[in-house]
Structures are given as C-alpha cells and as structure tokens.
Amino acid sequence: MAQTEADQRIIFARRAIFAVLCLGTMAWTLWLAILTLRPGGFGPLDLVALSLFAIILPWMVVGFWNAVIGFIILRFSPDxxxxxxxxxxxxxxxxxxxxxxxxxxxxxxxxxxxxxxxxxxxxxxxxxxxxxxxxxxxxxxxxxxxxxxxxxxxxxxxxxxxxxxxxxxxxxxxxxxxxxxxxxxxxxxxxxxxxxxxxxxxxxxxxxxxxxxxxxxxxxxxxxxxxxxxxxxxxxxxxxxxxxxxxxGMRLGMRSYTIGSAWWxxxxxxxxxxxxxxxxxxxxxxxxxxxxxxxxxxxxxxxxxxxxxxxxxxxxxxxxxxxxxxxxxxxxxxxTLLEFMRRDVRWCQGNMQYWRFVSQPGLKPVSRYQLVLAILMFIGSPAWVGLLALTTAALVLCDSPSTVIEPDAGKALLLWLLVMWFSPKIARALDILFSPRECRSFGGASRFVINLAIETIFSILLSPILWISHTIFLTGLLFNREIHWLGQVRDDHAVPFREALLRLWPQTIIGCGSLGLVAMSQPSALPYMLLLAAGPAVAVPLAVITSLPALGELAARIGVGRLPEETATPEDLLELALPAIKSANPAPLPTSV
Known part of the structure; x- marks a missing residue:
C-alpha cells in the first residue's frame, strides 16, 4: 500500500492550507495586540509584552484551527x-x-x-x-x-x-x-x-x-x-x-483537536x-x-x-x-490537584529535553514542528506569568486603564483569546448538542450545559495555577534541579490544608498580590484580572475541596462531570466494578409491601 503521488499532493496541500491559516491568524492577532497597546505610544515594556504574547500564541492558534477542522469533519463526514x-x-x-x-x-x-x-x-x-x-x-x-x-x-x-x-x-x-x-x-x-x-x-x-x-x-x-x-x-x-x-473537559477537547490535527x-x-x-x-x-x-x-x-x-x-x-x-x-x-501537578512537571522536564532533537538530521518538517510545539506548551507558562506581572504593574502605575490599553481593541482581543483558548471544547460541545443521541449519553442537554459551565470555570482557575508551577520548575531546571520517575498515587484521598499550603503558597501570594494591587489601584479592571489571577488566589482551597472523597461521591451521584460510560456502561467497564459507575447508577430502593 505505497503512498501515491496523488496522496502526497493532498497531504502537502492540507499542510500548506493549515500553515497559511495559522500564520495569517497569528499575524492578525499580533496586529490586534499592537492596537490594544497603542495608547501612550509603543515603548520597551510594550515590546516585552508583545514578545511574551508571541510565545503563547502558536499553541492557541494551532488549537483553534485543529478544533475548527475537527468540528467540520465531525459534523459533515459520515465516518x-x-x-x-x-x-x-x-x-x-x-x-x-x-x-x-x-x-x-x-x-x-x-x-x-x-x-x-x-x-x-x-x-x-x-x-x-x-x-x-x-x-x-x-x-x-x-x-x-x-x-x-x-x-x-x-x-x-x-x-x-x-x-x-x-x-x-x-x-x-x-x-x-x-x-x-x-x-x-x-x-x-x-x-x-x-x-x-x-x-x-x-x-x-x-x-x-x-x-x-x-x-x-x-x-x-x-x-x-x-x-x-x-x-x-x-x-x-x-x-x-x-x-x-x-x-x-479532556473528553470534550481531545476528539475535535485530534481529528483536526490528524487531517493535516x-x-x-x-x-x-x-x-x-x-x-x-x-x-x-x-x-x-x-x-x-x-x-x-x-x-x-x-x-x-x-x-x-x-x-x-x-x-x-x-x-x-x-x-x-x-x-x-x-x-x-x-x-487531586497536587498529584496532577506532580505528573505535569515530570512531563515538563521531559518535553524540555526535546530541544536537542529539533535540528537532528533526517526528521520530517512536521516532526520538527511537533517537537517545537511540545516545548512551547510549557515555555508558554513563564510567558503567561510574565504577562500577568506586566499587566499588574501597568495597572498599578497608570492613571487609568485607558492610558495603557485601548478599550475596544482590548475587549476584542480578550474575547478572541477566550475563543481560541476554549475552541477544542467549544467545537466538541457544539457537536454533542447537535446530536440528541450523544446529548443523552452525557445525561441530557441541561446537565451537559451545566457541566460545561462548571468545567469552563474550573479550567480558568486551574490553568494559571499550572503556569506558575511550570515557571517555578523551569527556573529550578536552569539550576540543575530535576525530578525522578516516582509512582503515582491513584486512590482517592483528601489533601490536608497544610500540605496544600506548603505546595501552593507561591500561587497564593502571586494571585492574591495581583488581585489586591489591582483592586486598590484600578478596581474597574478587577473582573478582567480574575481570568489570570483568580485561580492562583484560590489554589489552596481548590486543592483541598476538589480532593474531598465525600464531594467526589456526591458529584458522581448527581452527575457532575457525567461521562457517557456512566449513562450506558460498556460491558467491559462493568466488569471493573468502578465505584463511579455504581454511584452514577445507584441500585433502586426496595418496593415497600
């Protein structure tokens, strides 16, 4: 089954289309960012902010176009x-x-x-x-x-x-x-x-x-x-x-993103x-x-x-x-959040090793792109933290937000960033809502929409916590601080408040400090800063509350985070006797006589 010249031309055309879409979108988004920073002139700090923004942009733009292509294939392809x-x-x-x-x-x-x-x-x-x-x-x-x-x-x-x-x-x-x-x-x-x-x-x-x-x-x-x-x-x-x-959220994001990326x-x-x-x-x-x-x-x-x-x-x-x-x-x-962070920094350390292979002879261009994108996935975290610090400082030092950010362009840029950020999940969520059968598998449209809202808030809180975690770890990596491959704690367990505080105090200080400074200097900008700083500010209670076994059991019973396997369980999964499936489908009460 050798690949024909026609197959190769189709693949090349798809990759060329995808590259043009991504490069054009990045150029347009950077132009919008320049318009946003235009008030007061374009100085050295603006250039730093734009450079940090350019680091985080490829990952978001690639995710957006993967999601769009994936959505089109999901909706209009019979298979x-x-x-x-x-x-x-x-x-x-x-x-x-x-x-x-x-x-x-x-x-x-x-x-x-x-x-x-x-x-x-x-x-x-x-x-x-x-x-x-x-x-x-x-x-x-x-x-x-x-x-x-x-x-x-x-x-x-x-x-x-x-x-x-x-x-x-x-x-x-x-x-x-x-x-x-x-x-x-x-x-x-x-x-x-x-x-x-x-x-x-x-x-x-x-x-x-x-x-x-x-x-x-x-x-x-x-x-x-x-x-x-x-x-x-x-x-x-x-x-x-x-x-x-x-x-x-992973269930929503993975399929549209993967189908879109597999297309090209x-x-x-x-x-x-x-x-x-x-x-x-x-x-x-x-x-x-x-x-x-x-x-x-x-x-x-x-x-x-x-x-x-x-x-x-x-x-x-x-x-x-x-x-x-x-x-x-x-x-x-x-x-738990702490166990997730422990696994995440191991991945971070591993991905940072990829830079040695980017220029290795014999690799396909798409393979080099994959390695670079895997590195940017974590390098983007210090860029986000840098943008948080610059934004906080600019708001504290300015007379009014309008003197550093053009309001209309800034709101358009923020909306566009949110669309790109959540596009893989939005694409799959729309696909599910357009399919009554799939909607029922997630517990019905109302439950699905509520879970989508819960997961969206959760992602907004979680992502900045991980950005700070990556930044701290990458800083340590510069000084030869490394981690070892340890076993994962897989059983449900409560995270003590003290342990959460010991692990998450940097996030807490950064989040509370940023929100406090903005609240005192420019309170009108506080709702926007919540997108970047609310998660770190509440990192400790978030880690503690989301680890409580009783709340997890309750969530399974009432359908928070309901997966299709909990609505109609495949026979293979039934044999695992998973507690979540039992909680989602409790045994009926005996009939009184």
Missing amino acids: PVAAVLPVAGSVRGNERITASTAILMCTRNEHPARIIRNLEPMLEGLHASGFADRFHLYVLSDTNDPEFAIGEEARFSELIATWRDRIAMTYRRRTVNTGFKAGNIRDFCERWGDHHELAVTLDADSFMPSDAILRLVRIMQLDPRIGILQGLIVGLPSTSLFARIFQF QSDCGPYWGHNAVLRLEPFIKHCQLPLLSDAGEEEQHILSHDQIEAVLMRAAGYHVRVVPQDDLGWEENPP
Whole structure:
C-alpha cells in the first residue's frame, strides 16, 4: 500500500492550507495586540509584552484551527475516523488475526490488584475472540520497593497460573529503572522482540477492551506502512471531584483537536506512550533512544520518550497514525490537584529535553514542528506569568486603564483569546448538542450545559495555577534541579490544608498580590484580572475541596462531570466494578409491601 503521488499532493496541500491559516491568524492577532497597546505610544515594556504574547500564541492558534477542522469533519463526514485514517474504514471486524502480538503492561511500584482488575476483562475478550494464541501478555515491572515486589510477584504468578491454558503470559522484574519506561520496553525488545510482529503498549492505569486491541491490530495488518498506531485515550469514570471535572473537559477537547490535527498531520501523527500498537521490527531498529549529555555532565536518559520515538519512526519511513474514536481505551487521571501537578512537571522536564532533537538530521518538517510545539506548551507558562506581572504593574502605575490599553481593541482581543483558548471544547460541545443521541449519553442537554459551565470555570482557575508551577520548575531546571520517575498515587484521598499550603503558597501570594494591587489601584479592571489571577488566589482551597472523597461521591451521584460510560456502561467497564459507575447508577430502593 505505497503512498501515491496523488496522496502526497493532498497531504502537502492540507499542510500548506493549515500553515497559511495559522500564520495569517497569528499575524492578525499580533496586529490586534499592537492596537490594544497603542495608547501612550509603543515603548520597551510594550515590546516585552508583545514578545511574551508571541510565545503563547502558536499553541492557541494551532488549537483553534485543529478544533475548527475537527468540528467540520465531525459534523459533515459520515465516518470522521475514516476521513482522517482511510484504512480504518476498510476494517470489517471479522478479519483473522495473523500477526503475533505482544501486550506490554509496564508497571512500577503499583498495586497489582488494580492492574489485574484492568487486565482480566481484556484477557477474557481475547480468549473469546478465538485469537488468543496470537497474543502474549508481558508484565514488565520496574518495581524497586521490596514490599511491593513480594506482593507483585505473588499476584502475577497467580494470574499466570489461572490463564496458563488460555493465553501466554510472562512476568519480568528489573531491579534498576534504567532508561525509565522506554528502557523497560527496550529490555523487552532485546529479550523477546524478535518473537512478535506487533506490540500493544499499556500503562499501569490503562484499560483497553479486547475489541479495541483487535481493531487496532487489524488496521496494522491491513497497512504495513504504519509503524505506530495510537488510539484516542479518555478518562475512566472516577469518584474524585478533581478528576471528574478535569476529564469531562479532556473528553470534550481531545476528539475535535485530534481529528483536526490528524487531517493535516496525516502520517506524522502523535504517540502518547500507551494504548497504542507498535510494529516491532522498525521500532527495534530505528527507535532506540540516545543518551543525553552536555560537556562535563553525566549522561541522562530521555524522560518523555513517546514523541521522540514517533519522530524517529517517521524518519525511518514508517507512518505514525492516530485513530480518533472514544471507545479504544481509558486511563485513570490523578485524583487531586497536587498529584496532577506532580505528573505535569515530570512531563515538563521531559518535553524540555526535546530541544536537542529539533535540528537532528533526517526528521520530517512536521516532526520538527511537533517537537517545537511540545516545548512551547510549557515555555508558554513563564510567558503567561510574565504577562500577568506586566499587566499588574501597568495597572498599578497608570492613571487609568485607558492610558495603557485601548478599550475596544482590548475587549476584542480578550474575547478572541477566550475563543481560541476554549475552541477544542467549544467545537466538541457544539457537536454533542447537535446530536440528541450523544446529548443523552452525557445525561441530557441541561446537565451537559451545566457541566460545561462548571468545567469552563474550573479550567480558568486551574490553568494559571499550572503556569506558575511550570515557571517555578523551569527556573529550578536552569539550576540543575530535576525530578525522578516516582509512582503515582491513584486512590482517592483528601489533601490536608497544610500540605496544600506548603505546595501552593507561591500561587497564593502571586494571585492574591495581583488581585489586591489591582483592586486598590484600578478596581474597574478587577473582573478582567480574575481570568489570570483568580485561580492562583484560590489554589489552596481548590486543592483541598476538589480532593474531598465525600464531594467526589456526591458529584458522581448527581452527575457532575457525567461521562457517557456512566449513562450506558460498556460491558467491559462493568466488569471493573468502578465505584463511579455504581454511584452514577445507584441500585433502586426496595418496593415497600
């Protein structure tokens, strides 16, 4: 299935259109920003503000146009997945599975009972499909906690014994976490990689139903050009209030954004490290990660391996594709703001390593763009914090806001920024509201709109908290402060006020300080400053309140953050016996006699 010249011309045209749209939008938005800063003349501070604004702009503009294109495809294509991945439309679902496929479950200091709970429905489905002999489950442990290790080995030995005659399984534990997760998979490749054609990658919090695995494998069998096939990942129903609101927004934003990006990225798609299928031969040959080192420094392993592996696979001539549908796999999201921040700064550290690869010979132009955008995702945070500081200082020092900001242009710029900021969620929300069936799956139009409003306020509060967190971490990174790959706390738990204050006092000081100064000097500007500073000001109570298990349980019962899986639960998810699904569908009261 070689790519024809016509296919290449179509892909080039799409990328050219997307580039023109993005560059034109950025130029127009910068012009609007210049008009906004026009009062009082354009001085050095205005130039600094415009430069910071230019750093944050690409991420927002790309997200806007991905969302617009995704919305058009969702609304007007009879098969949105096939529109961006034509081979997916050729899968009937009854093709034989001929490829030997390894399923790689990567774990490190995790509770084995939770992993086994997620694995068994998948194993049962594979066995029922009649193709279990084509699959081999590998539990690849990097557990270094002796207490965890003892229980882990015992539980997985029981699992292997239980499934011995139905599906092949292997458990292996490394005592040293060399290379982090990428090193764990590389160790598998060196030991057993030549035994299999494909590998499905799973994280400890992943759940993939057997139907999803079979569908992705069938696509890989149909198109030998694909080296990595990524499935869309959504959040598992949760009883954490923080996770419920966050993953409701994630559910809205991901599909429109991913469909839009897949339309023009085409064969240079994303890889998120799990819930995906790898073609092992090219992966082993071309995707081994190099060690990082600077003069006089100790060699380092790459922390965020996935996108580097994707660009290396594409550089080797193989396609990296994504299947943007919502039922291919789930993951557990962090249950509290503090746990989310801990995972987020690990991603931040990993993405900052990408600058070493941007100029690497042999990479595709779109691959270089992906690396740059991944870096800008976090570099944009200090730019936002700088804009907050400059705006606060300008309002405190001026006689009137109109002497530093042109009111009409400023309001237009603010409205446009909000549209771009929320465009992926707006696009998907409109798509859902136009579909009565999908609306019902989210609990009905009224509940959906209320949840959309809650999530919008939540995002406005959360984003500046993360900007400050990234800025503090990136500043420490300049002085060689780094973090290590630690296990994630996945169970619901309350965050004590003292712990929240110890972690979030910088956000609190910045937010309260900014709002207090503006309230004293220019109170009329306070409503606008709330967009940037309200979240940091209330970071501590937000962390505490959204962690309370009782509130999470209540939210699940009344439908705050309701997901389609809580309205009509797929059979595979029913087998997980998730508390959130039980709370969303409580047992009926007994009838009195």
